[in-house]
Amino acid sequence: MTWRMRFSVSILVVYTCLVNYKEEQTSTDTYNLKMVFPKQSTPSPRRDTAAQAPFAKVKAYLMKELSTGRWPPGSVMPSEPELVAQFQVSRMTVSRALRELQTEGFVTRVQGVGTFAAHLGLVSSTLTLPDLQHEIVSSGHRHSVQVHMAQEERCSAALAAEFHLAEGTLVFHTLVVHFDNGIAMQCEDRFVNPACAPDYLATDFNQITPTVYLRTVAPLWEAQYSVEAALPTAQEAALLGVSAATPCLIVLRKTANADVPITLARQVHPGDRYRLNGHFKP
Template identity: 40%
Template sequence: MGESPAPLYARIKQMIGDQISSGAWPPHHRVPSESELVSQLGFSRMTINRALREMTAEGLLVRMQGVGTFVAEPKGQSALFEVHNIAEEIAARGHRHHCVVVSLLEEQAGSERALALDVREGQQVFHSVIVHYENDIPVQIEDRYVSAAVAPDYLKQDFTRQTPHAYLSEVAPLTQGEHVVEAILAEPAECKLLQIERGEPCLLIRRRTWSGRNTVSSARLLHPGSRHRLEGRFDS
């Protein structure tokens, strides 16, 4: 007996994949909408939707809520065992970085934050939330708490011109870092900032940094799973 034909959704994925691999649909090319693909290909909307969902999960497409579906850039990557500046990582790939400062304010440390930053509960800390973009696509929410004692001028900085990591590296040179990595689902507000559908898996890096004996910052770095990967190397 011969092989059974591929399912319809798999055939659609192959057709779209061929357009991408041939260069006919380059990165950031807008993919026809589900309705347009139904009209062009004659398949059911359910079949088209499954093909697009699977290709998004595989990192080949990016679906931006309320905007459309686009061909993805090859996934950005970060070093797992090193602490790098996201702006430099993006520039090294030959891409354009910019960011939007969502909030930048002073708070009093609650018990969890006090423990993370090794300060007294109720002590002054700084809190910034920044969305980083790669070629106009949001790739990271940086939710960072900073010790006010270590970086007293943090709130005065323009983080659209210099990232928090770059600034903190100047005022409190990094001597040690800690990463904890998790796979999570983003909160609705985070999905909106990242322009992703609810339910898309995300990669979360919890990062703490030290300068000498001083804890400098505690950051929560959230990436859409379809747009990011981590890479590490170690010697035995």
């Protein structure tokens, strides 16, 4: 399924541990507390709609009618010629409005058949995986790192398969901890394909993070992600300064450029300090 939308996201950093609510409470109270969202600043500029372009008017009209249920999911919507007549605009204009709605997932179009209201609910919503350093800095906090390892290694069979390399080939391996105002937020274990970034190990990660450096040498063109909750390894717990029983949010990322794998990373975040947040609106 395709989902295209304007999508603004922010990362929430929780310093204080989440309160341990008494679990003996009635379920109602327990859940009420656990389900309250963090307060948001919500600047919400709401730009002036001043002069709206014709294609935007058509699009806004269709969006509004869709939201009121005028065209239930799966039903036929007006054709391009009908909208041309209704709005007295050229076909290119309504075409653009409809194409954008299709791109955003609100309608389905089939050549030779027509335009249909989409089954919105079937579409999953998106959440961004933010760049930690960028978010820390842009929120006015101080970002720092500790480099615990930066070396060459011969890769294992499993790793070799991921990188499409022969077992035993040299790869770069770093282990870096990221801090937000001195608090450990992420333990990043990363392997890098030397062919893509020969100078990787020579980089001063206190000046430029692995993620940022890799961007400069190889634009990101494909990525695979996985987000899960699990316990940290003993080493990770020690590096993060948390108990080995602390649930962690773990992000695995693998990026490639034109089928050449660039890097494989495991980013471990203490569950009580880090959370992925997303706000989604059409």
